[in-house]
Amino acid sequence: MKVYxxxxxxKMEKRYxxxxxxxxxxxxxxxxxxxxxxxxxxxxxxxxxxxxxGSDPALLAVISRPNTVARHTIENIQENGHYTLNHxxxxxxxxxxxxxxxxxxxxxxxDAVGLNKEYLENFKAPFVQESNIKMALxxxxxxxxxxxxxxxxxxxxxxxxxxxxxxxxxxxxxxxxAQTICLSGLDRYHKTTQLSRLPYAKP
Amino acid sequence: MKVYxxxxxxKMEKRYxxxxxxxxxxxxxxxxxxxxxxxxxxxxxxxxxxxxxGSDPALLAVISRPNTVARHTIENIQENGHYTLNHxxxxxxxxxxxxxxxxxxxxxxxDAVGLNKEYLENFKAPFVQESNIKMALxxxxxxxxxxxxxxxxxxxxxxxxxxxxxxxxxxxxxxxxAQTICLSGLDRYHKTTQLSRLPYAKP
Numbered sequence: 048m049k050v051y052x053x054x055x056x057x058k059m060e061k062r063y064x065x066x067x068x069x070x071x072x073x074x075x076x077x078x079x080x081x082x083x084x085x086x087x088x089x090x091x092x093x094x095x096x097x098x099x100x101g102s103d104p105a106l107l108a109v110i111s112r113p114n115t116v117a118r119h120t121i122e123n124i125q126e127n128g129h130y131t132l133n134h135x136x137x138x139x140x141x142x143x144x145x146x147x148x149x150x151x152x153x154x155x156x157x158d159a160v161g162l163n164k165e166y167l168e169n170f171k172a173p174f175v176q177e178s179n180i181k182m183a184l185x186x187x188x189x190x191x192x193x194x195x196x197x198x199x200x201x202x203x204x205x206x207x208x209x210x211x212x213x214x215x216x217x218x219x220x221x222x223x224x225a226q227t228i229c230l231s232g233l234d235r236y237h238k239t240t241q242l243s244r245l246p247y248a249k250p
Numbered sequence: 251m252k253v254y255x256x257x258x259x260x261k262m263e264k265r266y267x268x269x270x271x272x273x274x275x276x277x278x279x280x281x282x283x284x285x286x287x288x289x290x291x292x293x294x295x296x297x298x299x300x301x302x303x304g305s306d307p308a309l310l311a312v313i314s315r316p317n318t319v320a321r322h323t324i325e326n327i328q329e330n331g332h333y334t335l336n337h338x339x340x341x342x343x344x345x346x347x348x349x350x351x352x353x354x355x356x357x358x359x360x361d362a363v364g365l366n367k368e369y370l371e372n373f374k375a376p377f378v379q380e381s382n383i384k385m386a387l388x389x390x391x392x393x394x395x396x397x398x399x400x401x402x403x404x405x406x407x408x409x410x411x412x413x414x415x416x417x418x419x420x421x422x423x424x425x426x427x428a429q430t431i432c433l434s435g436l437d438r439y440h441k442t443t444q445l446s447r448l449p450y451a452k453p
Binding site: 048049050051052053056059060061062063064065066067068069070071072073074075076077078095096097098099100101102103104105106107110112134135137140141144145146147148149150151154159167168180182187188190192194195197199201203204205206207208209210211214215217218219220222223227228229231232233234235236237238239240241242243244245246247248249250 | 264266275300344351362370383385391393395411421438
Protein backbone atom coordinates (compact mmCIF):
# COMPACT_ATOMS: atom_id res chain seq x y z
CA MET A 48 0.00 0.00 0.00
CA LYS A 49 1.15 3.52 -0.72
CA VAL A 50 -0.05 6.84 0.69
CA TYR A 51 -0.47 9.90 -1.54
CA UNK A 52 -0.91 13.24 0.23
CA UNK A 53 -2.51 16.39 -1.10
CA UNK A 54 1.02 17.75 -1.62
CA UNK A 55 1.85 14.73 -3.83
CA UNK A 56 -1.19 15.47 -5.98
CA UNK A 57 -0.12 19.12 -6.27
CA LYS A 58 3.29 18.03 -7.57
CA MET A 59 1.92 15.72 -10.28
CA GLU A 60 2.18 16.71 -13.93
CA LYS A 61 -1.22 18.02 -15.11
CA ARG A 62 -2.29 15.13 -17.37
CA TYR A 63 -0.92 12.52 -14.94
CA UNK A 64 -2.95 14.11 -12.12
CA UNK A 65 -6.08 14.23 -14.29
CA UNK A 66 -5.81 10.48 -15.01
CA UNK A 67 -5.04 9.69 -11.36
CA UNK A 68 -7.76 11.79 -9.72
CA UNK A 69 -10.39 10.88 -12.33
CA UNK A 70 -9.92 7.25 -11.26
CA UNK A 71 -10.64 7.85 -7.58
CA UNK A 72 -14.44 8.12 -7.42
CA UNK A 73 -14.87 4.63 -8.88
CA UNK A 74 -16.73 3.60 -12.03
CA UNK A 75 -18.62 6.25 -13.98
CA UNK A 76 -21.58 6.31 -16.31
CA UNK A 77 -20.99 6.68 -20.05
CA UNK A 78 -23.49 8.81 -21.95
CA UNK A 79 -23.61 10.68 -25.24
CA UNK A 80 -25.26 14.09 -25.05
CA UNK A 81 -27.01 15.20 -28.24
CA UNK A 82 -27.77 18.88 -28.81
CA UNK A 83 -28.41 21.41 -31.53
CA UNK A 84 -28.24 25.19 -31.74
CA UNK A 85 -30.94 27.52 -33.05
CA UNK A 86 -29.62 27.09 -36.61
CA UNK A 87 -30.13 23.33 -36.36
CA UNK A 88 -26.38 22.56 -36.20
CA UNK A 89 -26.11 19.33 -34.21
CA UNK A 90 -23.48 18.29 -31.71
CA UNK A 91 -22.68 15.05 -29.92
CA UNK A 92 -20.30 14.63 -26.98
CA UNK A 93 -19.44 11.84 -24.55
CA UNK A 94 -19.82 12.61 -20.83
CA UNK A 95 -18.73 10.48 -17.88
CA UNK A 96 -20.28 12.86 -15.35
CA UNK A 97 -24.02 12.25 -15.72
CA UNK A 98 -25.54 11.19 -12.42
CA UNK A 99 -28.87 10.52 -10.73
CA UNK A 100 -30.09 13.49 -8.72
CA GLY A 101 -33.58 12.39 -7.76
CA SER A 102 -36.48 10.22 -8.82
CA ASP A 103 -39.48 12.40 -7.86
CA PRO A 104 -39.26 14.57 -9.87
CA ALA A 105 -36.96 12.58 -12.16
CA LEU A 106 -33.77 14.67 -12.39
CA LEU A 107 -30.39 13.94 -13.90
CA ALA A 108 -27.33 16.16 -13.59
CA VAL A 109 -24.14 16.58 -15.57
CA ILE A 110 -20.93 18.37 -14.58
CA SER A 111 -19.36 20.62 -17.15
CA ARG A 112 -15.80 21.89 -16.90
CA PRO A 113 -14.90 25.27 -18.38
CA ASN A 114 -13.17 25.46 -21.76
CA THR A 115 -13.36 21.77 -22.53
CA VAL A 116 -14.14 20.19 -25.87
CA ALA A 117 -17.69 19.85 -24.62
CA ARG A 118 -18.25 23.62 -24.61
CA HIS A 119 -20.40 23.49 -27.79
CA THR A 120 -22.70 21.06 -26.00
CA ILE A 121 -23.18 23.40 -23.06
CA GLU A 122 -23.68 26.44 -25.29
CA ASN A 123 -26.35 24.55 -27.24
CA ILE A 124 -28.13 23.44 -24.07
CA GLN A 125 -28.19 27.02 -22.78
CA GLU A 126 -29.45 28.29 -26.13
CA ASN A 127 -32.02 25.58 -26.79
CA GLY A 128 -33.01 24.22 -23.37
CA HIS A 129 -33.38 20.70 -24.77
CA TYR A 130 -30.85 17.88 -24.91
CA THR A 131 -30.70 14.11 -25.08
CA LEU A 132 -28.81 11.58 -23.00
CA ASN A 133 -27.99 8.31 -24.77
CA HIS A 134 -26.38 5.31 -23.05
CA UNK A 135 -23.08 4.19 -24.54
CA UNK A 136 -23.17 0.47 -25.32
CA UNK A 137 -20.47 -2.02 -26.19
CA UNK A 138 -21.39 -1.68 -29.89
CA UNK A 139 -20.71 2.05 -30.09
CA UNK A 140 -18.14 2.93 -27.45
CA UNK A 141 -15.27 3.52 -29.88
CA UNK A 142 -17.37 5.94 -31.92
CA UNK A 143 -18.64 7.50 -28.69
CA UNK A 144 -15.08 8.09 -27.48
CA UNK A 145 -14.16 9.72 -30.79
CA UNK A 146 -16.71 12.49 -30.11
CA UNK A 147 -14.23 13.85 -27.54
CA UNK A 148 -11.93 15.08 -30.34
CA UNK A 149 -11.83 18.85 -30.89
CA UNK A 150 -13.94 19.14 -34.01
CA UNK A 151 -14.73 22.63 -35.33
CA UNK A 152 -18.16 24.01 -34.45
CA UNK A 153 -19.53 23.53 -37.97
CA UNK A 154 -18.76 19.78 -37.87
CA UNK A 155 -21.46 17.52 -36.47
CA UNK A 156 -19.86 14.75 -34.44
CA UNK A 157 -22.70 12.48 -35.60
CA ASP A 158 -21.25 12.65 -39.13
CA ALA A 159 -17.61 12.77 -38.03
CA VAL A 160 -17.75 9.58 -35.94
CA GLY A 161 -20.45 7.75 -37.91
CA LEU A 162 -23.43 7.62 -35.57
CA ASN A 163 -26.97 8.22 -36.81
CA LYS A 164 -29.06 11.18 -35.73
CA GLU A 165 -32.66 10.43 -34.87
CA TYR A 166 -35.49 12.85 -34.01
CA LEU A 167 -38.32 11.56 -31.84
CA GLU A 168 -41.66 13.04 -30.72
CA ASN A 169 -40.82 16.51 -32.14
CA PHE A 170 -38.18 16.97 -29.43
CA LYS A 171 -35.73 19.78 -30.31
CA ALA A 172 -32.53 17.75 -29.90
CA PRO A 173 -31.13 14.72 -31.73
CA PHE A 174 -30.96 11.21 -30.28
CA VAL A 175 -28.38 8.55 -31.14
CA GLN A 176 -30.20 5.93 -33.18
CA GLU A 177 -27.73 3.19 -32.20
CA SER A 178 -28.11 3.78 -28.46
CA ASN A 179 -30.38 1.36 -26.60
CA ILE A 180 -31.52 3.70 -23.81
CA LYS A 181 -32.32 7.30 -24.76
CA MET A 182 -33.68 10.18 -22.72
CA ALA A 183 -35.09 13.57 -23.63
CA LEU A 184 -34.09 16.19 -21.07
CA UNK A 185 -35.21 19.76 -20.45
CA UNK A 186 -32.78 22.09 -18.69
CA UNK A 187 -34.06 23.16 -15.26
CA UNK A 188 -31.16 25.00 -13.74
CA UNK A 189 -27.40 25.53 -13.93
CA UNK A 190 -25.59 25.71 -10.60
CA UNK A 191 -22.15 27.30 -10.80
CA UNK A 192 -19.62 25.75 -8.44
CA UNK A 193 -17.24 28.57 -7.59
CA UNK A 194 -14.57 26.43 -5.99
CA UNK A 195 -13.38 24.94 -9.28
CA UNK A 196 -15.37 26.93 -11.84
CA UNK A 197 -17.48 23.98 -12.97
CA UNK A 198 -21.19 24.02 -13.75
CA UNK A 199 -23.78 21.49 -12.75
CA UNK A 200 -26.59 21.24 -15.30
CA UNK A 201 -29.80 19.86 -13.86
CA UNK A 202 -32.32 18.42 -16.31
CA UNK A 203 -35.75 16.95 -15.91
CA UNK A 204 -36.80 13.94 -17.94
CA UNK A 205 -39.37 14.66 -20.64
CA UNK A 206 -39.46 11.10 -21.97
CA UNK A 207 -37.43 7.90 -22.19
CA UNK A 208 -37.13 5.34 -24.98
CA UNK A 209 -35.87 1.88 -24.07
CA UNK A 210 -36.27 -1.82 -24.90
CA UNK A 211 -39.40 -3.01 -23.10
CA UNK A 212 -37.81 -6.33 -22.11
CA UNK A 213 -35.28 -4.71 -19.76
CA UNK A 214 -38.00 -3.38 -17.43
CA UNK A 215 -38.28 -5.75 -14.48
CA UNK A 216 -41.28 -6.34 -12.22
CA UNK A 217 -40.08 -3.93 -9.55
CA UNK A 218 -39.21 -1.10 -11.96
CA UNK A 219 -35.50 -1.88 -12.12
CA UNK A 220 -34.00 -1.56 -15.60
CA UNK A 221 -31.53 -4.25 -16.60
CA UNK A 222 -29.04 -1.86 -18.19
CA UNK A 223 -26.48 -4.66 -18.42
CA UNK A 224 -28.86 -6.56 -20.72
CA ALA A 225 -29.11 -3.34 -22.79
CA GLN A 226 -25.30 -3.60 -23.11
CA THR A 227 -24.68 -0.29 -21.36
CA ILE A 228 -21.03 0.01 -20.39
CA CYS A 229 -19.12 2.09 -17.86
CA LEU A 230 -15.94 4.13 -17.68
CA SER A 231 -12.99 4.50 -15.35
CA GLY A 232 -10.43 7.29 -15.31
CA LEU A 233 -10.62 9.27 -18.53
CA ASP A 234 -10.60 6.63 -21.22
CA ARG A 235 -11.05 3.04 -20.00
CA TYR A 236 -14.24 1.32 -21.01
CA HIS A 237 -15.64 -1.68 -19.16
CA LYS A 238 -18.50 -4.08 -19.63
CA THR A 239 -20.15 -5.52 -16.54
CA THR A 240 -21.20 -8.85 -15.06
CA GLN A 241 -23.91 -8.80 -12.42
CA LEU A 242 -22.80 -10.26 -9.10
CA SER A 243 -26.19 -10.22 -7.47
CA ARG A 244 -29.17 -8.22 -6.50
CA LEU A 245 -29.37 -7.78 -2.77
CA PRO A 246 -32.64 -7.47 -0.85
CA TYR A 247 -33.70 -4.29 0.97
CA ALA A 248 -31.42 -4.25 4.01
CA LYS A 249 -32.91 -4.53 7.51
CA PRO A 250 -31.02 -4.39 10.81
CA MET B 251 -38.87 -0.17 -27.84
CA LYS B 252 -41.24 1.57 -25.48
CA VAL B 253 -41.68 5.26 -24.69
CA TYR B 254 -42.23 6.47 -21.12
CA UNK B 255 -43.36 10.07 -20.71
CA UNK B 256 -43.00 12.31 -17.69
CA UNK B 257 -46.68 11.63 -16.95
CA UNK B 258 -45.96 7.86 -16.88
CA UNK B 259 -43.22 8.44 -14.31
CA UNK B 260 -45.60 10.56 -12.23
CA LYS B 261 -48.10 7.69 -12.16
CA MET B 262 -45.62 5.03 -11.00
CA GLU B 263 -45.79 3.66 -7.47
CA LYS B 264 -43.08 5.36 -5.36
CA ARG B 265 -40.66 2.43 -4.93
CA TYR B 266 -41.17 1.28 -8.54
CA UNK B 267 -40.32 4.79 -9.75
CA UNK B 268 -37.25 4.94 -7.49
CA UNK B 269 -35.90 1.69 -8.98
CA UNK B 270 -36.75 2.79 -12.54
CA UNK B 271 -35.33 6.32 -12.40
CA UNK B 272 -32.25 5.27 -10.42
CA UNK B 273 -31.36 2.98 -13.34
CA UNK B 274 -31.41 5.73 -15.96
CA UNK B 275 -28.09 7.52 -15.48
CA UNK B 276 -26.11 4.32 -16.11
CA UNK B 277 -23.63 2.58 -13.83
CA UNK B 278 -22.71 4.24 -10.54
CA UNK B 279 -19.76 4.19 -8.20
CA UNK B 280 -19.98 2.18 -4.96
CA UNK B 281 -18.33 3.72 -1.91
CA UNK B 282 -18.55 3.36 1.84
CA UNK B 283 -18.43 6.63 3.75
CA UNK B 284 -16.88 6.40 7.21
CA UNK B 285 -17.58 9.11 9.79
CA UNK B 286 -17.67 9.75 13.51
CA UNK B 287 -19.29 12.34 15.72
CA UNK B 288 -17.59 14.43 18.41
CA UNK B 289 -18.18 11.64 20.97
CA UNK B 290 -16.25 9.23 18.76
CA UNK B 291 -19.36 7.24 17.74
CA UNK B 292 -18.57 5.84 14.31
CA UNK B 293 -20.88 5.38 11.34
CA UNK B 294 -20.54 3.65 7.98
CA UNK B 295 -22.90 3.99 5.01
CA UNK B 296 -22.88 2.92 1.38
CA UNK B 297 -23.31 5.67 -1.24
CA UNK B 298 -23.82 5.27 -4.98
CA UNK B 299 -23.68 9.01 -5.59
CA UNK B 300 -19.99 9.86 -5.16
CA UNK B 301 -18.59 11.48 -8.28
CA UNK B 302 -15.51 13.23 -9.63
CA UNK B 303 -15.84 17.01 -9.52
CA GLY B 304 -12.35 18.11 -10.47
CA SER B 305 -8.71 17.08 -10.43
CA ASP B 306 -6.96 20.42 -9.66
CA PRO B 307 -7.80 20.83 -6.83
CA ALA B 308 -8.81 17.20 -6.30
CA LEU B 309 -12.50 17.34 -5.38
CA LEU B 310 -15.10 14.63 -4.93
CA ALA B 311 -18.80 15.22 -4.37
CA VAL B 312 -21.63 13.18 -2.89
CA ILE B 313 -25.37 13.76 -3.15
CA SER B 314 -27.37 13.39 0.03
CA ARG B 315 -31.14 13.04 0.08
CA PRO B 316 -33.12 14.36 3.02
CA ASN B 317 -34.35 11.97 5.70
CA THR B 318 -32.59 8.92 4.34
CA VAL B 319 -30.85 6.24 6.34
CA ALA B 320 -27.63 8.09 5.57
CA ARG B 321 -28.62 11.08 7.70
CA HIS B 322 -26.22 10.12 10.53
CA THR B 323 -23.38 10.23 8.01
CA ILE B 324 -24.26 13.74 6.91
CA GLU B 325 -24.73 14.97 10.48
CA ASN B 326 -21.32 13.58 11.41
CA ILE B 327 -19.66 15.21 8.40
CA GLN B 328 -21.19 18.57 9.28
CA GLU B 329 -20.12 18.19 12.90
CA ASN B 330 -16.62 16.86 12.30
CA GLY B 331 -15.60 18.11 8.85
CA HIS B 332 -13.70 14.88 8.13
CA TYR B 333 -14.88 11.72 6.41
CA THR B 334 -13.50 8.79 4.46
CA LEU B 335 -14.46 7.30 1.12
CA ASN B 336 -13.68 3.60 0.71
CA HIS B 337 -14.18 1.70 -2.56
CA UNK B 338 -16.53 -1.27 -2.35
CA UNK B 339 -14.86 -4.39 -3.71
CA UNK B 340 -16.23 -7.79 -4.69
CA UNK B 341 -15.06 -9.18 -1.32
CA UNK B 342 -17.13 -6.81 0.80
CA UNK B 343 -20.16 -5.75 -1.26
CA UNK B 344 -22.68 -7.78 0.74
CA UNK B 345 -21.49 -6.27 4.01
CA UNK B 346 -21.36 -2.86 2.34
CA UNK B 347 -24.99 -3.19 1.22
CA UNK B 348 -26.05 -4.16 4.74
CA UNK B 349 -24.91 -0.72 6.00
CA UNK B 350 -28.03 0.69 4.30
CA UNK B 351 -30.26 -0.85 7.00
CA UNK B 352 -31.78 1.58 9.52
CA UNK B 353 -29.59 0.96 12.53
CA UNK B 354 -30.10 3.12 15.62
CA UNK B 355 -27.64 5.98 16.06
CA UNK B 356 -25.76 4.25 18.88
CA UNK B 357 -24.99 1.24 16.67
CA UNK B 358 -21.81 1.42 14.61
CA UNK B 359 -22.41 -0.15 11.21
CA UNK B 360 -18.79 -1.33 11.29
CA ASP B 361 -19.73 -3.70 14.11
CA ALA B 362 -23.22 -4.47 12.82
CA VAL B 363 -22.07 -5.64 9.37
CA GLY B 364 -18.66 -6.98 10.34
CA LEU B 365 -16.19 -4.60 8.70
CA ASN B 366 -13.06 -3.44 10.51
CA LYS B 367 -12.47 0.17 11.49
CA GLU B 368 -9.01 1.51 10.81
CA TYR B 369 -7.50 4.88 11.78
CA LEU B 370 -4.71 6.26 9.61
CA GLU B 371 -2.40 9.28 9.92
CA ASN B 372 -4.36 10.73 12.86
CA PHE B 373 -7.29 11.51 10.57
CA LYS B 374 -10.51 12.12 12.52
CA ALA B 375 -12.66 9.57 10.67
CA PRO B 376 -12.50 5.79 10.36
CA PHE B 377 -11.45 3.92 7.22
CA VAL B 378 -12.63 0.47 6.16
CA GLN B 379 -9.67 -1.85 6.65
CA GLU B 380 -10.96 -4.33 4.04
CA SER B 381 -11.32 -1.70 1.31
CA ASN B 382 -8.51 -1.58 -1.27
CA ILE B 383 -8.75 2.13 -2.16
CA LYS B 384 -9.35 4.59 0.69
CA MET B 385 -9.52 8.36 0.74
CA ALA B 386 -9.46 10.93 3.52
CA LEU B 387 -11.74 13.86 2.70
CA UNK B 388 -12.21 17.28 4.27
CA UNK B 389 -15.57 18.97 3.78
CA UNK B 390 -15.27 22.16 1.67
CA UNK B 391 -18.84 23.18 1.05
CA UNK B 392 -22.43 21.98 1.03
CA UNK B 393 -24.57 23.20 -1.86
CA UNK B 394 -28.29 22.88 -1.25
CA UNK B 395 -30.26 22.01 -4.38
CA UNK B 396 -33.65 23.62 -3.85
CA UNK B 397 -35.41 21.86 -6.69
CA UNK B 398 -35.51 18.50 -4.92
CA UNK B 399 -34.17 19.36 -1.44
CA UNK B 400 -30.95 17.39 -1.85
CA UNK B 401 -27.50 18.49 -0.72
CA UNK B 402 -24.25 18.20 -2.60
CA UNK B 403 -21.29 17.74 -0.27
CA UNK B 404 -18.00 18.79 -1.81
CA UNK B 405 -14.85 17.41 -0.25
CA UNK B 406 -11.17 17.90 -0.96
CA UNK B 407 -8.77 14.99 -0.79
CA UNK B 408 -6.39 15.06 2.17
CA UNK B 409 -4.72 11.75 1.34
CA UNK B 410 -5.27 8.46 -0.47
CA UNK B 411 -4.17 4.92 0.41
CA UNK B 412 -4.05 2.37 -2.39
CA UNK B 413 -2.09 -0.64 -3.68
CA UNK B 414 0.99 0.72 -5.43
CA UNK B 415 0.75 -1.84 -8.26
CA UNK B 416 -2.49 -0.37 -9.63
CA UNK B 417 -0.84 2.98 -10.51
CA UNK B 418 -0.01 2.95 -14.21
CA UNK B 419 2.67 4.94 -16.01
CA UNK B 420 0.30 7.70 -17.08
CA UNK B 421 -1.32 8.12 -13.65
CA UNK B 422 -4.36 5.97 -14.40
CA UNK B 423 -5.43 3.71 -11.53
CA UNK B 424 -6.48 0.20 -12.47
CA UNK B 425 -9.49 0.12 -10.17
CA UNK B 426 -10.68 -3.10 -11.81
CA UNK B 427 -7.47 -4.81 -10.65
CA ALA B 428 -8.26 -3.46 -7.16
CA GLN B 429 -11.59 -5.35 -7.50
CA THR B 430 -13.68 -2.20 -7.22
CA ILE B 431 -17.25 -2.91 -8.33
CA CYS B 432 -20.12 -0.75 -9.52
CA LEU B 433 -23.85 -0.41 -8.97
CA SER B 434 -26.97 -0.04 -11.06
CA GLY B 435 -30.40 1.02 -9.89
CA LEU B 436 -30.62 0.81 -6.13
CA ASP B 437 -29.26 -2.62 -5.34
CA ARG B 438 -27.56 -4.43 -8.24
CA TYR B 439 -23.85 -4.97 -7.93
CA HIS B 440 -21.62 -5.61 -10.93
CA LYS B 441 -18.00 -6.49 -11.50
CA THR B 442 -16.33 -5.24 -14.64
CA THR B 443 -14.23 -6.46 -17.56
CA GLN B 444 -12.12 -3.92 -19.38
CA LEU B 445 -12.95 -3.62 -23.07
CA SER B 446 -10.08 -1.36 -23.99
CA ARG B 447 -8.29 1.83 -23.31
CA LEU B 448 -8.75 4.27 -26.13
CA PRO B 449 -6.14 6.86 -27.15
CA TYR B 450 -6.68 10.61 -26.79
CA ALA B 451 -9.15 11.40 -29.58
CA LYS B 452 -8.14 13.71 -32.44
CA PRO B 453 -10.32 14.83 -35.35
